[in-house]
Amino acid sequence: MNNLIVSNTALGLTGVFVGLALWIGYREKLGIAKDLIIATFCCVIQLFVVGYVLKYVFRVDSWLLTLLLILVIIFNGAYNAKGRSNDLKNSFPISLLAIATSTLVILLVLVFAGAVKFIPSQIIPLTGMIVSNSMVAMGLCFRTMNSMFTDRRSQILEMLALGASPMTASKGIIRDAIKTGLQPTIDTAKTVGLVALPGMMSGMIFAGADPVLAIKYQIMVTFMLLGITSISSMIGCYLGYQSFYNQRQQLIK
Amino acid sequence: MPQLATSNLTYQATGRSIINGIDWSLEKQEIVTITGPSGSGKSTFVRLLASLLEPTSGTITFDDQDIETLDPIAYRRRVSYAVQQPTLFGKTVRENLAFPYQLRKKPFDEQHAVKALQTVDLGASDLDREITSLSGGEKQRVALLRNVMFVPEVLIMDEVTTGLDSDSKGSVHKMIDYFNDRHQLSVIMITHDEEELKHAHNLYRLADGKLAEVDQHE
Structure with missing residues (x-):
């Protein structure tokens, strides 16, 4: 250093x-x-x-304080995702659940696989990366759903009129919204190392680490980000589409 | 006992009253025509009947049961709603006719589909046609067939014949008569078409949120 x-x-x-x-x-x-x-x-x-x-x-170096900070990061992420949702109903609890679940799953896998240790200097920066990517994905999913439920309103109405469930009528939108949520991470993964050296890798190299070790961590982070965005986009979209219907399974927005 | 009935049905949107306390009923196998000026709330009224909108107040009963107590998906399969400018799904006519089967998790019955196509003057050769090659009239007929692949008890047609040529209109009417006669299908038709209005048996006019029967002898 x-x-x-x-x-x-x-x-x-x-x-x-x-x-x-x-x-x-x-x-x-x-x-x-x-x-x-x-x-x-x-x-x-x-x-x-x-x-x-x-x-x-x-x-x-207290696990309780680390956990508290993780919760603060997750809460902030969910709050920001809500802000990007164009007033989608229940967007805060949905974001909170999606971000918290993806963060928990990924952190547990990484810690149990021995890739990282449950120490604040490793867990907190990773949580920041996880939550910010999850937050961006959620925002994209919400915005895509909002615009698609407006654009495809008549098509959805027709499907409902034919006796389709809201889930069946929204399937195409859910699929496209998940895809949109994942796209930036996929695009970044395709060009990683070719156009820009990503943050974590650059940071490690900057701090004097062996570039080969740095890329190993970067590969881990890239895989992790693909996992996070898919988990949070899926949870967000499958819960989010329900906000466009009422209890009588009618389109409300 | 009427098949479908409304009692003091009211619908308001953004503070404006669109449907204003309508009391109305439809008997089994009846064909009724609803007309009225643009923006008078005809589509809103039939969407309420199809359980695609929630009334502000009042009730809709189907076979004497409040539709609020019925499962909306099952109800919409019994009271089917067809729109003026339909969107065809997928790539081919087959995919569209197979959609109602997918919804019911049943295997596609090709023979039945061909028979249905014949009721609207299309045939077996049209089954695998791409939807992009269909004319406006053909598209509308295929879309309408989706509503009757499993024959509902009531079919609501929201200006489906608007903009169609006389041949397509004739095919649609032939289909309605076929299902009305063979399957006791009740039909609610919204139209502005002079010819259709001339031949309507039970004509209603919706204006200022009120529905009134039109005496055709006047």
Whole structure:
């Protein structure tokens, strides 16, 4: 880790790039100055808070605190997925269940397979990766379902009129929404290492780890992400489609 | 005892009253025609009858049973609803006629399908035709057949003949007469078509959320 030396002065100097973005925004009359300044402050404050919290959690090394942090990450993920759901009914409990289940399944598999240890320095970053991917997948699933239930309303109505169950009538939409939720992870997996070195691998190499060891971890993470997005997309879509029907199995949205 | 009846049926959407306390009934094997200006709530009324919408108040009874107490899927197979601009599923006519069998988890009966096609002036050679090669009239007839592959007790046709040529209209009417006569099928038909209105036996007019019988002798 000795090669990681970001001095406060060096860090401060990189702030020049924010100034550059501000100057471009001003010159091109983009009207983004306020957003840029807020984003810069949010980034610095959030990361410092997280940095100190993680430092404390790693030092205390308590399984209870680790678990609490996992729950906080899951809760935040579900809350954010709800925000991306265009007011889909029950989107928060659905996201919470989908994200919590996928996180639990993946963490259990990784810990029992011996791929990672249940220590905060390994579990917390992994949980962050799992939840953020799950959250993105859920958001995509919800948005896809929302637009497809609008676009294919007449087709669904016809199927219901012929005596199909809401599940049968929604099957095509559920399939397409799951596919959409999975697509970014599949696309990333296809180009991993060719276009960009992913976060975890880059981080390890940066910290001086053997690149071969780093790719092993990256392969594990890629597999893990494929698992997470499929589990959470499936749970999210199979529970989410029901929000478009009432108890009399009529289309309501 | 009427087969299908409404009592003080009311439907409101976004604060606007669309169906306004309708009392109405349909006898078994009856064919009724409903007409009325665009936006008068004809489709809403029949969608309520098909249990595709929930009434704001009032009741709908089928064979003297409140439809709220019936399983909606089973009910919709007995009171079937066909739309004006249907979407055909899959790629071929066969896939569309097989859909009702899939829903009931039964094997596809090809002979029965061919017989059904003949009731709308299509035939065995049309079974494997791609839906993209069908004309508008043929599409509508195939879509309508999906509703009667397992003959329901009531068939609701929501402007299904609008925009069809006279041959296609004739085929649809031939089919209705066939199932009405052989299977005691009751039919509720929404139309604006002058010819169809001229030949309607039991004509109702829906306006301002109210349904009134039209005296055709006037």
